[in-house]
Amino acid sequence: MKKQLLTLLFSACLINAYAEDGSRLWLRADTTAQATVTANRQSPVIAVAVKELQTQWRGAPVQLLIAGTKAAQTLGSDGYTIAGNPQTGVTLTAAAEQGLLYGAYHLLRLQETGALAGNINITEKPGYERRILNHWDNLDRSIERGYAGRSLWEWEKLPDTLSPRYREYARANASIGINGSVLNNVNANPQILSGEYLAKVKAIADVFRPYGIKVYLSVNFASPKTLGGLPDADPLNREVIQWWKNKVKEIYALIPDFGGFLVKANSEGQSGPQDYGRTHADGANMLADALKPYKGIVMWRAFVYSPTSEDRAKQAYQEFVPLDGQFRDNVIIQIKNGPVDFQPREPFSPLFGALQHTQEMIEFQITQEYLGFSNHLVYLAPLFKETLDSDTYAGGQGATVAKITNGALRPAKVTAIAGVANTGDSVNWCGHHFAQANWYAFGRLAWNSELSAEQIAEEWLKMTFTADENFVRPAADLMLASREACVNYMMPLGLHHIFSFNAHYGPQPWGYFPGGRMDWMPVYYHKADSAGVGFDRSKTGSNAVSQYFQPLGDLYGDIDRCPENLLLWFHHAAWTHKMKSGNSLWDELCYRYDSGVRQARDLQKAWDRLERHIDAERFDQVQAKLQIQAKDAVWWKDACLLYFQTFSKMPIPYEIERPVHRLDDLYKVWFRQEDVLNNNYCIK
Numbered sequence: 001m002k003k004q005l006l007t008l009l010f011s012a013c014l015i016n017a018y019a020e021d022g023s024r025l026w027l028r029a030d031t032t033a034q035a036t037v038t039a040n041r042q043s044p045v046i047a048v049a050v051k052e053l054q055t056q057w058r059g060a061p062v063q064l065l066i067a068g069t070k071a072a073q074t075l076g077s078d079g080y081t082i083a084g085n086p087q088t089g090v091t092l093t094a095a096a097e098q099g100l101l102y103g104a105y106h107l108l109r110l111q112e113t114g115a116l117a118g119n120i121n122i123t124e125k126p127g128y129e130r131r132i133l134n135h136w137d138n139l140d141r142s143i144e145r146g147y148a149g150r151s152l153w154e155w156e157k158l159p160d161t162l163s164p165r166y167r168e169y170a171r172a173n174a175s176i177g178i179n180g181s182v183l184n185n186v187n188a189n190p191q192i193l194s195g196e197y198l199a200k201v202k203a204i205a206d207v208f209r210p211y212g213i214k215v216y217l218s219v220n221f222a223s224p225k226t227l228g229g230l231p232d233a234d235p236l237n238r239e240v241i242q243w244w245k246n247k248v249k250e251i252y253a254l255i256p257d258f259g260g261f262l263v264k265a266n267s268e269g270q271s272g273p274q275d276y277g278r279t280h281a282d283g284a285n286m287l288a289d290a291l292k293p294y295k296g297i298v299m300w301r302a303f304v305y306s307p308t309s310e311d312r313a314k315q316a317y318q319e320f321v322p323l324d325g326q327f328r329d330n331v332i333i334q335i336k337n338g339p340v341d342f343q344p345r346e347p348f349s350p351l352f353g354a355l356q357h358t359q360e361m362i363e364f365q366i367t368q369e370y371l372g373f374s375n376h377l378v379y380l381a382p383l384f385k386e387t388l389d390s391d392t393y394a395g396g397q398g399a400t401v402a403k404i405t406n407g408a409l410r411p412a413k414v415t416a417i418a419g420v421a422n423t424g425d426s427v428n429w430c431g432h433h434f435a436q437a438n439w440y441a442f443g444r445l446a447w448n449s450e451l452s453a454e455q456i457a458e459e460w461l462k463m464t465f466t467a468d469e470n471f472v473r474p475a476a477d478l479m480l481a482s483r484e485a486c487v488n489y490m491m492p493l494g495l496h497h498i499f500s501f502n503a504h505y506g507p508q509p510w511g512y513f514p515g516g517r518m519d520w521m522p523v524y525y526h527k528a529d530s531a532g533v534g535f536d537r538s539k540t541g542s543n544a545v546s547q548y549f550q551p552l553g554d555l556y557g558d559i560d561r562c563p564e565n566l567l568l569w570f571h572h573a574a575w576t577h578k579m580k581s582g583n584s585l586w587d588e589l590c591y592r593y594d595s596g597v598r599q600a601r602d603l604q605k606a607w608d609r610l611e612r613h614i615d616a617e618r619f620d621q622v623q624a625k626l627q628i629q630a631k632d633a634v635w636w637k638d639a640c641l642l643y644f645q646t647f648s649k650m651p652i653p654y655e656i657e658r659p660v661h662r663l664d665d666l667y668k669v670w671f672r673q674e675d676v677l678n679n680n681y682c683i684k
């Protein structure tokens with residue numbers, strides 16, 4: 001009896017040794033294994049692979065081999081093979097040390113997700129060569145569009161004090177194949193290139209290196225002027241060119257494997273080559289030439305638009321297509337997944353495939369700027385996949401965005417994919433336990449865009465919570481339903497950018513501020529009037545449809561054939577427009593908003609049923625967030641339907657739940673981002 005009691009107490013202590021606060025992410029494996037692991041080479045990266053296996057692998061001995069064979073060389077620097085049997089012995093083979101690291105994490109993933117059965121014979125090679133997180137972190141440790149606390153980078157303590165989180169961050173990324181990190185905001189402070197800050201960046205890079213993570217920096221195009229004291233930053237000015245060359249040399253002396261620069265130029269007030277009458281190509285190439293001797297790259301963003309009379313959705317294409325073929329081979333154009341800005345649903349950007357002689361990479365947003373911050377559970381793998389799997393028809397059928405950007409269809413010197421990070425210094429890293437899944441999913445899809453959203457959800461759930469099928473199945477269903485639920489309660493049928501001004505949290509379809517930029521106003525995007533709603537981008541409107549290859553241009557441009565989930569993106573449709581369901585557009589809009597609310601409540605119900613399968617700590621925290629999400633869904637539905645009703649003048653179908661807010665009250669609601677983050681908001 002006494003012995004049993006002691007055992008019980010001991011197990012309780014073991015369980016409590018790790019609080020389930022989300023801080024361990026998906027890396028919760030027991031680390032007390034004592035596996036036999038050998039390697040035919042030694043290096044800091046291989047040492048990490050060996051240690052991970054030694055402490056977590058619960059099978060027969062593992063051998064790590066760097067091989068110079070032809071077969072191994074075809075795997076590139078990051079690929080690997082895993083062969084053998086967990087009972088008798090396993091061999092990991094790669095051409096380079098990173099391959100062994102990724103192979104080790106793969107083997108452990110198989111173990112932790114219960115996917116080890118009999119012989120193993122796996123060959124893997126990543127889809128994209130560079131798989132990068134973009135941090136919009138400022139030097140004062142605030143994060144633009146960050147919803148999980150302050151920046152992970154403790155600039156004030158660097159380079160002398162290194163937070164243990166740097167290593168944990170690098171490890172988490174390596175475990176899902178991410179191999180690059182842009183440390184600072186694209187709205188870049190020139191100070192990042194000062195000697196003082198470069199020493200700090202070097203300290204972080206040194207921690208990341210054994211995990212195969214390269215550091216990159218966002219740079220402010222005006223740096224030669226603002227930091228270097230030159231009269232201008234003209235990319236054709238010899239002094240400016242030399243300034244960048246010297247700066248790059250200084251960086252590589254500190255960080256020999258530095259990845260390169262990310263640049264936001266001539267966009268939203270940032271300076272750029274156009275300030276001097278030069279083109280984006282002039283600017284990008286000047287930086288590329290400075291980086292070239294060190295094998296560095298330039299990721300030049302296509303997110304450019306200005307408040308002209310031209311449709312914002314068309315501007316990036318118009319700016320970059322004429323420059324096609326003019327960029328150096330170490331420049332890659334970083335294009336947001338959609339033509340506007342990370343909306344809950346957008347068509348893919350027409351730039352994908354349109355640049356035929358220029359390298360293109362995709363940028364996703366993992367942080368939920370337009371998806372309810374870290375308050376809403378919105379699993380983003382379906383959104384990421386929707387874009388990656390979209391057929392651009394560039395050069396014919398089958399040219400998906402993934403194949404255009406990962407080199408499968410167009411051999412490229414550089415292939416890359418980026419995600420705007422959702423991490424911060426909050427205990428659970430991402431603010432919402434389920435937001436971790438979006439970081440995880442980005443990494444897994446960057447490695448292999450053919451994985452299904454479902455497979456990724458299941459893997460993540462098993463490692464993050466429990467492998468119990470009674471939990472995993474329903475929890476995966478809940479995750480998979482969440483993105484469409486969000487689209488329905490926020491912006492169904494192709495509506496977009498009707499968020500509250502600036503903070504981008506909550507609805508403000510009435511948003512119009514005299515004197516402000518029209519392309520930042522919700523009314524610019526929905527164009528509701530007594531006739532109908534939606535942005536006419538057909539031939540009779542802005543003709544944005546002409547930027548898509550055929551047959552897509554015609555399909556999107558035809559109101560009767562346009563996919564209904566993009567209808568109001570491409571058309572100004574009459575309130576009485578007949579939908580495929582037989583409903584009028586107005587009724588359909590009402591039903592969609594209503595189903596969004598019901599789906600948000602279903603997320604709550606599904607979660608509550610899972611209570612007994614997981615720890616109380618995380619269960620309660622997710623439950624509290626789901627309450628906010630369900631309330632916000634009602635707020636969205638009421639605000640949008642009551643406001644659009646002022647134009648449609650049509651009744652809300654009687655079977656739909658009645659609005660619980662008054663439009664006049666909702667007009668007065670306007671929260672700052674801080675209010676939302678501090679949970680200091682409530683809608684009357």
Ligand code: GCV
Pocket residue numbers: 136144145186187264268303341
């Ligand atoms: C970093 C949107 C966001 C900005 C962001 C910008 C960009 O406009 O609201 O916060 O700035 O995109 O991607 O550069």
